[in-house]
Every structure is written in structure tokens, then in C-alpha cells.
Amino acid sequence: MIKRFLIARETLLLGVILLLIALVASRFPGFVSAGNLVNVFNDTAPLIILALGQMVVIVTRCIDLSVAGNLALTGMAVAMLNSVAPGLPIPIILTISILLGAGMGLMNGLLVWKLEIPPIVVTLGTMTIFRGIIFLISDGKWVNAHEMSASFTGFPRAETMGLPVMSWIAIGVSLMFLLLITRTSLGRAFFAVGGNPHAAVYTGINVGKTQCAAFVISGALAGLVGYLWVARYAVAYVDIAGGFELEVVAACVIGGISIAGGLGSVGGAVLGALFLGVVKNALPVVHISPFWQLAISGAAIVIAVTFNARSNRSSGRVILKPARSNS
Amino acid sequence: MNLKTRSLPDRLHSPRSQVFKNWETLLFAVAVSIFVVNSFASPYFLDAWGLSDATFNFTEKAMIAFAMALLIITGEIDLSVASIIALASTAMGAGLQLGLGTTELVFIGLAVGLLCGAFNAVLVTVLGLPSIVVTIGTMSLFRGISYIVLGDQAYRGYPPDFAFFGQGYVFWVFSFELVLFAVLALIYGILLHKTNFGRTIYAIGNNPTGALFSGIRVQRVKFILFLLTGLMSGVAAICLTSRLGSTRPSIGAGMELEVITMVVLGGVNILGGSGTILGVVLAAFVMGLVTFGFGLLNVPGIVMSIFIGLLLIGVIALPRLWKMFLNRR
Numbered sequence: 170m171i172k173r174f175l176i177a178r179e180t181l182l183l184g185v186i187l188l189l190i191a192l193v194a195s196r197f198p199g200f201v202s203a204g205n206l207v208n209v210f211n212d213t214a215p216l217i218i219l220a221l222g223q224m225v226v227i228v229t230r231c232i233d234l235s236v237a238g239n240l241a242l243t244g245m246a247v248a249m250l251n252s253v254a255p256g257l258p259i260p261i262i263l264t265i266s267i268l269l270g271a272g273m274g275l276m277n278g279l280l281v282w283k284l285e286i287p288p289i290v291v292t293l294g295t296m297t298i299f300r301g302i303i304f305l306i307s308d309g310k311w312v313n314a315h316e317m318s319a320s321f322t323g324f325p326r327a328e329t330m331g332l333p334v335m336s337w338i339a340i341g342v343s344l345m346f347l348l349l350i351t352r353t354s355l356g357r358a359f360f361a362v363g364g365n366p367h368a369a370v371y372t373g374i375n376v377g378k379t380q381c382a383a384f385v386i387s388g389a390l391a392g393l394v395g396y397l398w399v400a401r402y403a404v405a406y407v408d409i410a411g412g413f414e415l416e417v418v419a420a421c422v423i424g425g426i427s428i429a430g431g432l433g434s435v436g437g438a439v440l441g442a443l444f445l446g447v448v449k450n451a452l453p454v455v456h457i458s459p460f461w462q463l464a465i466s467g468a469a470i471v472i473a474v475t476f477n478a479r480s481n482r483s484s485g486r487v488i489l490k491p492a493r494s495n496s
Numbered sequence: 497m498n499l500k501t502r503s504l505p506d507r508l509h510s511p512r513s514q515v516f517k518n519w520e521t522l523l524f525a526v527a528v529s530i531f532v533v534n535s536f537a538s539p540y541f542l543d544a545w546g547l548s549d550a551t552f553n554f555t556e557k558a559m560i561a562f563a564m565a566l567l568i569i570t571g572e573i574d575l576s577v578a579s580i581i582a583l584a585s586t587a588m589g590a591g592l593q594l595g596l597g598t599t600e601l602v603f604i605g606l607a608v609g610l611l612c613g614a615f616n617a618v619l620v621t622v623l624g625l626p627s628i629v630v631t632i633g634t635m636s637l638f639r640g641i642s643y644i645v646l647g648d649q650a651y652r653g654y655p656p657d658f659a660f661f662g663q664g665y666v667f668w669v670f671s672f673e674l675v676l677f678a679v680l681a682l683i684y685g686i687l688l689h690k691t692n693f694g695r696t697i698y699a700i701g702n703n704p705t706g707a708l709f710s711g712i713r714v715q716r717v718k719f720i721l722f723l724l725t726g727l728m729s730g731v732a733a734i735c736l737t738s739r740l741g742s743t744r745p746s747i748g749a750g751m752e753l754e755v756i757t758m759v760v761l762g763g764v765n766i767l768g769g770s771g772t773i774l775g776v777v778l779a780a781f782v783m784g785l786v787t788f789g790f791g792l793l794n795v796p797g798i799v800m801s802i803f804i805g806l807l808l809i810g811v812i813a814l815p816r817l818w819k820m821f822l823n824r825r
Binding site for chain 1 (some may be wrong): 619625628636638644750760767
């Protein structure tokens with residue numbers, strides 16, 4: 170029943186995205202050329218990857234607002250590493266960025282797990298701490314394109330089989346998440362913890378540990394995207410991806426992932442991210458100022474969360490209206 | 497988002513309230529020691545006008561923090577306050593372009609604050625949505641509207657008498673903002689600790705269902721608190737705009753974090769149910785003194801934000817670590 174509903178929701182979202190593309194294409198046919206669609210997808214790849222990481226965090230009833238800070242710190246760290254040691258091969262850079270990101274995710278996770286601090290407080294705090302650390306290690310300076318090696322900046326842009334590597338990574342991560350969610354016990358545990366933490370405890374699931382795992386996954390992906398982001402735009406500075414965490418949460422909420430936990434799907438996260446990506450790329454095409462972007466994603470969050478609540482409402486007879494406790 | 501069931505205070509003087517009494521004493525001690533350390537660290541610290549300037553570091557944030565404290569005690573949160581400032585300031589700037597005077601501008605600032613608060617309130621209490629997501633959404637939405645209106649432009653040229661709110665002095669070194677801060681602290685202190693309304697706020701925070709069953713209109717109280725938070729953001733917008741003398745869409749960016757840090761540092765339980773206005777006032781002084789002291793020592797702003805982030809986590813983490821340490825022994 171729930172599964173069928175989710176499928177219906179995703180098809181609806183897919184329909185909206187296609188409608189949006191069709192609307193833009195009716196005025197500007199160039200928008201639907203294969204090359205441009207690849208560009209749109211490639212441009213949305215970081216958002217897709219981060220939205221997937223955020224999804225497992227939200228499903229376990231937490232939230233990770235530190236992803237953009239994590240991304241920027243990892244990006245700066247590997248960019249500085251590259252400018253010092255240009256000969257370092259890409260697989261090592263990738264490993265370092267994933268480990269760094271996972272380390273920061275682990276920090277969030279441990280604070281949530283061991284000290285039971287509300288995730289929103291932890292990640293609001295680490296969000297600013299990470300940004301501050303970037304300033305400390307970089308001294309506020311930029312790492313520019315000429316300080317990075319060609320292989321470092323070339324990797325995410327290299328085209329293989331018609332798509333840039335960045336897009337392939339997004340596709341790969343999506344497939345891995347599909348496996349993680351549907352085929353592993355950890356994937357089930359995420360949903361069990363989010364759906365009913367007390368019941369999860371009785372089935373032998375360590376709630377805090379599972380939430381910590383979600384944070385580590387989200388952090389590792391943020392680290393990965395940190396390298397890809399810095400390499401793709403060939404610049405690293407304190408404020409890269411500023412406010413991106415809100416876009417990531419927006420993608421999840423639009424994708425039907427319930428902030429109350431226990432509800433969400435890989436397809437939803439990917440489509441939510443694609444929706445925002447299409448809007449973002451369509452704005453300049455239809456000559457709307459990019460300054461509209463922020464308000465549009467804000468409005469999309471509000472509309473999506475309203476919609477989520479409406480469709481999730483139970484249809485049983487209400488005898489006495491229950492008061493809601495804090496989310 | 498919280499998984500633990502909290503024990504309810506069944507006695508008037510529970511050990512918990514005792515802890516929070518200690519918490520305020522601790523904060524007071526911290527404030528005093530920062531004061532002393534700073535006066536030794538920098539020869540420029542102990543100066544009436546300098547200290548008076550330093551109060552601007554926290555007065556605007558503290559105004560919002562009072563209302564936010566009430567909201568957090570009921571178990572809700574509002575992350576959109578800084579964006580409400582941006583929108584209210586933009587609206588005042590737009591009014592300025594129409595040639596409106598100071599009175600109208602103040603009215604616009606307050607009205608926009610109230611409207612934004614009402615928007616959050618309707619979404620949270622009428623539609624029953626979680627306040628964290630709603631206010632993350634409106635945080636982008638409100639500031640986004642400012643960006644649509646202003647883009648990379650700015651509004652300037654506020655009338656001279658408008659400058660009083662952010663730059664004027666009521667008496668000697670006591671600025672208008674400082675006096676307003678003191679008056680609001682008193683009003684909120686009385687509201688929370690001496691009225692029935694204040695008691696219902698604690699009741700809701702400790703047990704919303706129980707509060708409903710004892711005849712408290714839970715949603716209405718929350719509605720009023722969102723309105724108040726919006727209104728306070730409007731007041732802060734007037735002060736900040738007046739002090740800066742211009743409006744950019746990035747005005748007050750990131751302030752929500754500092755407001756929430758102030759509330760949590762003040763001993764308000766982030767999960768709801770406990771906290772005092774005195775604590776928030778002391779936390780405001782501590783944060784203001786630290787920022788001012790760091791500023792005198794030439795510490796850049798972004799490093800101060802690391803400190804604020806650490807403070808936010810540390811304030812909650814340290815007592816819990818201490819408890820774990822005691823239990824282990």
C-alpha cells in the first residue's frame with residue numbers, strides 16, 4: 170500500500186519535471202537538445218549525490234545541515250593538497266576526500282549517538298565550525314585553477330561513454346543506494362529506526378548506531394562531492410556551496426522523504442534533486458533572473474511539505490484531536 | 497526528532513530546576529570572568545563608550561532570542577528569523593523609495609515581521625507541519641523574495657530621524673537598543689514567569705498531549721509565539737537597518753544560528769520544557785562580551801563563528817559528558 174503510494178508519488182514528480190521541460194522547450198527548443206539535457210544532468214549530479222546521503226539521514230529522523238560545510242572543507246583540503254603535491258594520483262585524492270568527509274560525518278554521528286544531542290543543534294554547530302576551519306587552514310585565500318594540476322581538474326569533466334565522469338558517479342551512487350536500501354539489513358534498519366525507534370530497539374537494532382551510520386554515509390558523500398565540486402569549478406574558497414545544504418534538504422522534501430522519518434525512496438531523492446536542477450537551469454533560458462532561485466526552492470519546500478502532510482494523513486476516525494509533540 | 501521520553505517534573509522544586517538555577521549562576525560567573533580577563537587582555541576594554549558600542553553585538557539578536565526562547569520551550573523552533581529581518585528590511589527600503597516617513601517605515605517593519613510570523617504560524621499550527629522543515633523553507637523563501645526585489649542592489653538614504661533606533665542614545669551611554677533590550681527582557685520575563693500564559697508554555701513543552709487534556713489551547717499558544725517571534729524579528733530589522741543605514745538582501749545572514757546559540761547557552765532545553773529569560777539575558781551578555789573581546793584582540797569574524805559553533809555544541813555536550821563521567825565512577 171505504502172509502496173504503491175510511493176510509486177504514484179514518484180510518477181507524479183516525474184510528470185511535473187517532464188511538463189516543466191516541455192513548457193520550456195515549447196518556447197526554447199534548444200533546451201531539450203541531447204547536449205543540453207546532459208549538461209542539466211551533470212550540473213545536478215552533486216545535488217543528486219548529496220540528496221541521497223541526506224535521504225538516509227532524514228529517514229532515521231535526523232537532519233544534516235553540515236553537508237555544504239563538509240563539502241567546502243574537504244574541497245579546500247584536497248585542493249591545497251593538490252597544490253602542494255600535484256603528482257598525487259586521482260584514486261588517492263578520491264579516497265582522501267571520502268575519508269575526510271566520512272570523518273566529519275562520524276563526528277556528527279557520535280555527537281548524536283553518544284551524547285544524544287539533537288541532530289539539528291549538532292549540525293548547525295558543525296556547519297559553522299567547518300566553514301571556520303576552512304578559513305583557518307586557507308587563511309582566507311583562494312586556491313585557483315593555475316594551482317591545481319590538469320589531472321585534478323580534468324577528472325570529473327572527462328567524458329566516457331557520452332557522459333562526464335561526474336554524471337557517471339551520480340548514477341553509480343544512485344544504484345548503490347538502491348542496493349543499500351532494498352537489499353541490505355542496514356537499509357532496512359534505517360527505515361525501522363525512522364518508522365518506530367522504540368520498536369526498532371525491541372527488534373535488536375541499535376538506534377543511535379544506525380543514525381551514526383547515516384551521518385557517516387552522508388558525510389562521505391559530501392566529501393566525495395567536495396573534491397568533484399572544487400575540481401569541476403577549478404576554484405576553492407571559504408564560501409563555496411554556501412547555503413547548498415538548504416537545497417539538499419529541499420530536494421529531499423520535494424522527493425517525498427518525510428521529515429518525520431521512516432518514509433522515502435531513492436527515486437524520490439533523485440527526482441527531487443532533478444526537479445530543482447531543471448528549474449535552476451531553465452531560469453536563465455527563459456530570462457528570469459537567477460536571484461529567483463532561492464525563493465523558488467523555498468516555496469518548493471513549503472509546498473512539498475504541505476503536500477506530504479496532506480497525503481500522509483491517516484483516514485481513521487478522529488475521536489479526540491491529538492496534540493502534536495515537537496516533530 | 498527526539499526519541500527519549502522525558503521525565504516530567506512532579507514537584508515544584510525538582511532537582512532539574514535546581515540544576516538550572518546553578519546554570520544561571522555559572523553563566524553569571526562566566527560573564528564576570530570574561531569581563532575581568534578582557535579588561536586585563538586589552539587596555540581599551542574598560543571604557544564606557546566602548547562597552548556601550550559592544551552591546552550592539554547582542555541587543556538585536558537578544559530581542560529575537562527572548563521570543564525564540566518561548567518558542568523553543570514549547571518544543572518548536574523558527575529558523576527563518578534572519579530571513580524575516582531581510583524581508584522586513586527590504587520592505588522598509590521599498591517604502592522609502594515611495595517617500596514614506598519614519599513612522600510609516602517602522603509600521604512596515606513591524607507589519608512584515610508579523611505577517612511572516614503568521615505565515616509560519618499557519619503552516620505549523622493550522623496545517624500541522626513540522627516547524628523545522630517549514631522554517632527551513634520560509635528561510636529560503638523570505639530571503640529569496642528580498643533577492644528577487646533587490647538582486648545585487650541596495651536601498652540607502654534612510655531619513656535622519658530613522659537613525660535613532662539603531663544609533664540614538666536615550667541617556668548618556670545607554671543606547672536606544674540597550675534600553676529596548678532591557679524593557680523587552682523585563683516584559684518577556686514577566687510573561688514567561690509570572691503569567692498563566694507563561695505556565696501554559698512550560699506545560700506544552702513538557703507534555704503537549706497532557707496540556708491539551710488539561711484545557712490548554714496548544715495550537716493557539718504556539719500560533720501566538722510564532723507571531724511574537726516574527727514581530728521581534730521585525731523590531732530587530734528596524735534596529736539593524738537603522739544602525740547599518742542600508743538594506744542589502746544578505747542583511748543579517750546567519751543570525752538565526754547566533755539567536756539559537758544564545759537561547760541554548762541560556763539554559764533553555766532545546767527539546768522544550770525548561771528555561772528562563774534570565775538565562776537568555778546572561779547568555780546575551782556572555783556572547784556580546786566574548787565577541788567584543790575577540791574583536792579587540794583582532795580575531796577575524798569567521799573564527800568567532802567557530803567559537804559560537806563550539807559553544808552551541810559544547811553547552812549541551814559538556815553537562816552530558818560530565819554526567820557520563822560521574823556514572824562511570
